[in-house]
Amino acid sequence: MKVLIVSDSHGKGKLLAQIVQRVSADHVIHCGDFCTDRKELPSGSLTVVRGNCDWERVPEEQTWESHGLRFFVAHGHQYRVKTTPLPIRYRAEEAGARVACFGHSHFPFCEQSGGVLLINPGSIAYPRGFSVPTYACLELLGKNVRVTYYKTDGQKIHKPGGTFPL
Template identity: 60%
Template structure:
């Protein structure tokens, strides 16, 4: 399974659509701050949450089961991700997620905490604290490992982020 994870596109729907088309993912996760009408989001298999700059009536958080993994998706502002990831991790644990996707900080991050993989794809338009805009592609390696790769909006690999992570499948 190939999953595209993006965040903080801030109204750049043409750029978002180009990325979605190029990556040909089985599913797309948008972690909020899409800042456009929901009807203008890509017409693909999509999980989307509302960020602090969004006005559309989409959920504040969502869970999505993809393959062996349960994803917990939020924007992150209500979990105060700019100061700590602890609240996000606890909420992901509570809902039985193995992968927590979030945005808000515009900073690409991928780290494992116990059996939870925390992923911030960065921002495809306005990076903060990182040299280039980014998004993430997650792919199953096998039933217990996932590969995370970061890319620039033009499709170039960002080698200083990502990796392969071992996780126990979600209890569903």
């Protein structure tokens, strides 16, 4: 299973479509601030949440599960992700999730904490505190997951990311 995780595309629908086509994932997670009409989001298997800049009526948070792995998805602004990952980790634990995907800070982040893998894919439009726009891919590898970060042109970034036990 391969999951594409993006956030904070801020109206760059064509770029998002190019990334989705290039990656060819089994599922796409958009962590909010897509800032377009919902119909401009990718078709297919998609989990999307509303960010603080979105006007479309989509859920504030969602869970998605595949292959026995549960994901909690939120934009992150309601969980103070710019200051600490603990509130979103606690909310993911409450939801019974092993992976928490979020955005808002525009900064890529990947860390396992308290049994929850925390993933912020960064922003494909406007990075902050990081030199390039980014997205992440999660691949299920038996009892592990591998998280890999990429520039929007598809070039692999060596940090953050890694392989984590489930």
